Amino acid sequence: MFQLAMSSLRRRAGAFVASFLAMFLGSAIIMAFASMLDTAEASGATGTARETLVTMANVVGGWGLLLVVFAVTSTLTLSVRQRAVEMALLKSVGATPAQLGRMIVGEAAGLAVAAALLGIVPGMLIGRALLGMLHDTDQVPADVGYTFGPIAVSMGIGITVVSAVGAALITARRTTRVRVTESLAAAAVDTGRLSRKRVVFAVIFLLVAVQQAVITVTVMDGDSMAMATSGQADIFAAIGLSLLAPAIMRRVTALVAGPLRLFGGAAGGLAADTMGRRTSALAAAVTPVILFVATAVGTLFLQSTENAALEAAGLAKTNEQKNIETLNFVVIAMVVLFTAIMLVNTLIAATAHRRREFGQTRLAGATPGQVLGGAAVEAAVLAVTGVVVGTVASVFTIVPFGLARRDSVTPDGSVWTYLAVVALAAVLTGATAYGATRRAVRVPAVEAALN
Amino acid sequence: MIGRRGPGPADPAGQVPDEALRLENVRKVYGADGNRVVALDGVSLSLPAGSFTAVMGPSGSGKSTLLQCAAGLDRPTEGRVFVDGAALSGDSEAALTKFRRQRIGFVFQQFNLLPTLNVMQNVLLPLKLAGRKADRREARDVLERLGLGERLGHLPSELSGGQQQRVAIARALVTRPRVVFADEPTGALDTRSARDVLGLLQESVHLHGQTVVMVTHDPVAASYANAVLYLADGRIVGHQAAPTAEAVAERMTHLADEVERQRTMTEA
Numbered sequence: 001m002f003q004l005a006m007s008s009l010r011r012r013a014g015a016f017v018a019s020f021l022a023m024f025l026g027s028a029i030i031m032a033f034a035s036m037l038d039t040a041e042a043s044g045a046t047g048t049a050r051e052t053l054v055t056m057a058n059v060v061g062g063w064g065l066l067l068v069v070f071a072v073t074s075t076l077t078l079s080v081r082q083r084a085v086e087m088a089l090l091k092s093v094g095a096t097p098a099q100l101g102r103m104i105v106g107e108a109a110g111l112a113v114a115a116a117l118l119g120i121v122p123g124m125l126i127g128r129a130l131l132g133m134l135h136d137t138d139q140v141p142a143d144v145g146y147t148f149g150p151i152a153v154s155m156g157i158g159i160t161v162v163s164a165v166g167a168a169l170i171t172a173r174r175t176t177r178v179r180v181t182e183s184l185a186a187a188a189v190d191t192g193r194l195s196r197k198r199v200v201f202a203v204i205f206l207l208v209a210v211q212q213a214v215i216t217v218t219v220m221d222g223d224s225m226a227m228a229t230s231g232q233a234d235i236f237a238a239i240g241l242s243l244l245a246p247a248i249m250r251r252v253t254a255l256v257a258g259p260l261r262l263f264g265g266a267a268g269g270l271a272a273d274t275m276g277r278r279t280s281a282l283a284a285a286v287t288p289v290i291l292f293v294a295t296a297v298g299t300l301f302l303q304s305t306e307n308a309a310l311e312a313a314g315l316a317k318t319n320e321q322k323n324i325e326t327l328n329f330v331v332i333a334m335v336v337l338f339t340a341i342m343l344v345n346t347l348i349a350a351t352a353h354r355r356r357e358f359g360q361t362r363l364a365g366a367t368p369g370q371v372l373g374g375a376a377v378e379a380a381v382l383a384v385t386g387v388v389v390g391t392v393a394s395v396f397t398i399v400p401f402g403l404a405r406r407d408s409v410t411p412d413g414s415v416w417t418y419l420a421v422v423a424l425a426a427v428l429t430g431a432t433a434y435g436a437t438r439r440a441v442r443v444p445a446v447e448a449a450l451n
Numbered sequence: 452m453i454g455r456r457g458p459g460p461a462d463p464a465g466q467v468p469d470e471a472l473r474l475e476n477v478r479k480v481y482g483a484d485g486n487r488v489v490a491l492d493g494v495s496l497s498l499p500a501g502s503f504t505a506v507m508g509p510s511g512s513g514k515s516t517l518l519q520c521a522a523g524l525d526r527p528t529e530g531r532v533f534v535d536g537a538a539l540s541g542d543s544e545a546a547l548t549k550f551r552r553q554r555i556g557f558v559f560q561q562f563n564l565l566p567t568l569n570v571m572q573n574v575l576l577p578l579k580l581a582g583r584k585a586d587r588r589e590a591r592d593v594l595e596r597l598g599l600g601e602r603l604g605h606l607p608s609e610l611s612g613g614q615q616q617r618v619a620i621a622r623a624l625v626t627r628p629r630v631v632f633a634d635e636p637t638g639a640l641d642t643r644s645a646r647d648v649l650g651l652l653q654e655s656v657h658l659h660g661q662t663v664v665m666v667t668h669d670p671v672a673a674s675y676a677n678a679v680l681y682l683a684d685g686r687i688v689g690h691q692a693a694p695t696a697e698a699v700a701e702r703m704t705h706l707a708d709e710v711e712r713q714r715t716m717t718e719a
Contacts, residue, residue, distance in 0.1 A: 266580045277567040277606075360563045363524075364622065365552035365577040367545040446524045449563050 016111055018075040018345035023115035023160050025337060026068035031123030031148075031156030032130055033060040033330075038149035039131060048319050049140045056130070059327055063334060065159050071338045072108070072167035074288075078349040080104060080171055101172035108168030109161060116157040123156060124148045139322055198243050205240030209233045209396045216400035226404040227306060227324065234298030234397035238291050241389050245283035245290070252385050253279065260377065267373030270361070275378060281350050282382060288343035289386025289425050294393035295335045296421045301398045303328050304413030309405040336424075344432045351375070351436035358440050359448025368441040372434070379433035383426045390425075470536070471500040471630050471662035472521060477530035479516050479685075490516040491527070492685035500629070503656040503663045505673035505694070507703060508682035514666045515634060517682065521664065522632040523551045535629040552581045556623030556631040558652075560638040562615040564607040564622075570594065571603040574622045581626070593621045597651060613644025620651055624661070631655070633665040637672050649675040670699035683710045 033056055039045070040053040080087070090100060127148060134140040194202075212233040220226035241248070253275040260272040275282065303325055310317060317325070358371050366374075398411045406412070440448070479491040490513045498504055508514050519525040521532055523539045532539040534554045541547040556577075557563075564573050574594060575585045594600060597617040607615050616636060623631050633652065637645035653675050655661040665676060673679050674696040681689035681702065688710055691702060702709075 266582055269579055270576070273572050274565070274567045357565060357567070360565055361576075361580075362548065363557055363559075363563055364565070364573075365548065365580040365626075367548040367580075369545055370580060444525065446519060449559070450561070 016079060016107070018341055019072055019079060019108070019164075020111055020115050022068060022071035022075055022338060022341050023112050023164055024119050025341075026064055026071070026163070027116040027119030027156045027160040028122040028126060029334060030061055030064040030068075030159050031119060031152045032126035033057045033064070034155035035123070035127035035146070035148045035152035036130070037151045037155075038147045039127075039144060041151070042147035042149065043144040045140070045144045049144060052134065052139050052319065052323050053144075055323060056134075056327065060330055060334070061155060061159065063331055065163055067334060067338045068160065069163040069167050071342050072164050073170050074342050075345050076104070076108060076167055076171045077174065078345060082349060082353070101169075104172040105165055105168040108164045108171075112161040112164035113157070115164075116160040119156060119160070120153065123152065127152070133326070137322055137326070139319055139326070194244065194247050198246075202240045202243035205236045205243065209237035209240060209393075212236065213396050213400040217403050221404050226401055227302065230397050230401040230404070231299070231302060231328075232397075233400065234294045234394045235291075237393035237396040238294035238390060241393055242287040242290050245286050245389075246279050248385065248389060249279045249282040249286060250276070252381060253282070256381060264377060265373070266366075267370045268377055270366070270370070271374040271377040271381075274374070275381065281353075282378070285343070285346050285350055285429075286382050286386045286389070288339040288346060289382060289429060290390045290393065292336060292339040292343070293387050293390025293421060293425055295339075296332055297391060297418060298394035298397035299328050299332050300417050300421070301394070301411040301413045302401055304417070305398070305402055305405055305411050308412035312406070340428055343428055347379075347429070347432040348436045351433065351440055355440045355443065355448050356450075358437070359443070359445045359450075362441070362445035363449055371441050372437055375433050375437040376430070379430050382433075383429040386429070387422050387425055469500045470497055471502070471534070472496075472498040472664065473533040474517075474521060475531045475533075477517075477520055477527045477532065479513075479520055479525070480528045489685050491520065493530070494682075494685070494687055495530075496680065496687065498630075498662060498664065500662050501656060501660045502678065503653060503676045504665070505676035505679045506664065506666045506682060507668065507670075507673055507679055507699065509703075509706065510668075512682045513685040514668075514682055516685075518632050518634055518664065518666050522555050522557065522630075523547050552577060552626065554629045556626060556628035558616070558619050558623050558631065558633040558636045560635040562607070562612075562619045562639075564615055564618055566607055569604050569606055570599060570610070570618050573607070573618055574625055577622060577626050583626075590621070590625055593625055594618070597621050611644070612640050613647060616640060616644065616648050617651065620648065620655075624655060624659075630662045630664060633663060635667055636665060637667070637669060645669075645672065670696045670703060673699045681706060683707075688713065 036053040036057045040050050045053065087100060090103075095103075128146050131140065131144070131146045135142050135144075212229050216226050216230040216233070220229055253272075257272040257276065260268040264272065306321075306325075310321070361371055361374075362368070399409055402408050402411050474494055474496050477491055477494045478489070481488045481490055492513075494513075494517060506514050506517060516525065520527045521534075523532070523534070523541075534550075537550070537554070539547075539550060541550055565576065568576065571587070571590065571594070574590045575587070578585045578590075591600070591603065594603060597620065599614060599617055599621070602610065602614065607618070610618070616639075620636075631652070636652070637648055640648060649672055652663050652665065656663055656677075663676075665672070667673055674694050676694065677692065679691045679694045679699055679702075680687055681691070683706055688706070689702065691698065
């Protein structure tokens with residue numbers, strides 16, 4: 001099975017690009033921050049400088065682990081699902097579910113080792129740049145030199161491989177439990193109904209978000225530490241709402257169907273008829289948009305509110321506050337990077353999956369332009385829904401923190417920041433959907449409809 | 452009317468008034484220089500309106516290529532195709548699509564219904580895409596005639612193969628095309644459903660004056676047609692009017708010998 005895993009990695013490299021990218025970037029970032037621990041050890045830094053370096057490494061390391069597991073699970077699940085036929089073939093020639101599981105885990109582990117090793121050099125470069133930034137902002141004295149050592153390498157490779165194997169185990173369990181025919185039938189008719197488990201977890205995450213918001217307003221009122229409790233509220237809310245995404249997409253598609261049929265022309269009407277039956281696929285695609293908007297908007301406005309509060313009080317930032325600001329921006333950059341990979345990968349996979357459907361639509365008389373138009377309508381619905389739901393989730397962070405720090409419901413900060421986040425989400429969704437659909441309609445219609 | 456013809460007077464204005472489909476010396480070559488495969492080698496034919504023609508031939512004889520070139524799904528390397536007197540030309544895929552949706556209907560072996568649309572939506576789709584008024588009453592009439600009146604809200608995955616193919620036929624007929632092309636329409640069906648589907652195609656010809664061209668390898672299916680064209684190595688090698696299943700099977704059995712004999716005669 002290990003041999004099979006390696007040969008399928010070699011032969012079907014394209015299917016693993018997204019997983020590989022997530023692991024590679026994850027390992028590079030984790031190593032860069034873990035090298036702060038090496039730096040602290042080697043330079044013998046003490047006091048606040050040492051504390052800064054250690055906090056950096058730990059916070060970003062934890063976040064990195066979470067994001068890598070999330071991104072790798074999402075990309076790996078898709079690449080395995082795309083190979084449903086291959087999996088069914090392996091089963092028919094006698095592969096047991098356990099063997100298939102070993103193959104999936106073997107592929108992921110092989111990929112993770114390669115990605116982590118390749119991540120070493122960029123990790124060193126990012127780490128050096130990071131320390132330079134800490135020097136420039138006087139958070140760490142200039143005589144602390146950069147060291148890239150055993151802690152960085154072992155943490156980078158360890159976290160990447162462990163999270164990849166963990167993600168692969170989750171994927172393998174999902175894939176091998178369902179019979180292939182069943183999963184295909186389930187994909188054909190989907191009603192957007194939520195499973196009980198999904199609802200329970202959604203409620204739990206939303207309750208945690210509410211609890212964090214309440215604590216921020218009550219216990220932490222006026223305290224600078226309010227950031228600690230309110231900072232994660234948007235993420236919990238975003239995860240909770242993402243779990244409800246199938247139901248949200250069902251409502252949204254029902255809502256837009258009427259106007260689309262009236263004003264959307266043939267392409268709009270087609271999109272209206274199709275979207276209602278593809279709510280699961282739409283929900284999978286909208287999830288990264290929600291996470292992206294929620295964390296980016298939440299954290300950026302959290303920081304600008306904090307800055308405004310300090311300015312109003314006439315205080316300069318302490319070392320620790322500068323530290324937190326740096327961390328906030330680093331975490332945002334990481335979240336943006338990983339959700340972007342997930343978004344692009346999900347959309348490309350979903351579109352490739354519809355190649356046959358597009359071919360059939362064209363045989364029924366749709367021009368390539370009409371197919372593209374339908375895809376554009378869907379992308380617009382995805383982007384708008386993701387932005388609205390993500391903004392709602394970010395409110396869980398922004399409003400309580402504003403109340404606690406500034407006694408104001410509205411956050412400080414520029415409206416342009418918000419518009420920039422929205423524009424990035426829209427461009428990413430639109431450009432990916434357009435590019436993937438264009439590629440799908442370039443194939444002759446009969447050929448596409450055949451397979 | 453049907454059969455091999457030389458590339459004689461090819462003036463579209465001088466065509467027979469009731470001609471639904473005409474191919475003039477159509478060639479289709481696949482592959483690059485060193486690796487050429489001639490799928491169609493100069494096919495000319497003319498089919499009158501209201502005819503039901505079966506195209507038969509062994510695997511690799513060019514049946515499907517002929518159908519795809521005639522239906523505007525693929526472009527011939529050489530030669531011309533006329534549907535209902537209009538030359539099938541178009542530089543862009545969009546232009547070809549518009550040509551097809553005005554004049555041509557399709558029925559495929561794998562049905563090719565959209566999995567996310569229900570029966571009614573599938574049937575109305577070609578009209579909506581063409582920006583024509585989607586006449587639900589007429590679509591319902593067609594579906595009822597095909598015995599699907601109770602199934603309008605069902606998805607394709609909830610129907611049997613025979614029912615799905617009947618929906619596909621309704622979809623092909625709803626635009627009132629000049630020619631319906633069917634590519635192995637019974638290839639994925641049991642004998643009983645196959646008979647129903649062939650009966651429907653025959654009925655659309657006899658009762659409604661539809662023109663149908665059907666590619667098949669099944670002599671029983673071919674016997675539902677008015678005439679059979681035999682294809683081998685990309686050329687039309689025979690024609691048979693009022694075919695019976697036995698006669699078609701007999702002819703198919705000896706087709707290889709016949710082709711060999713014709714070849715030696717031309718070489719001699």
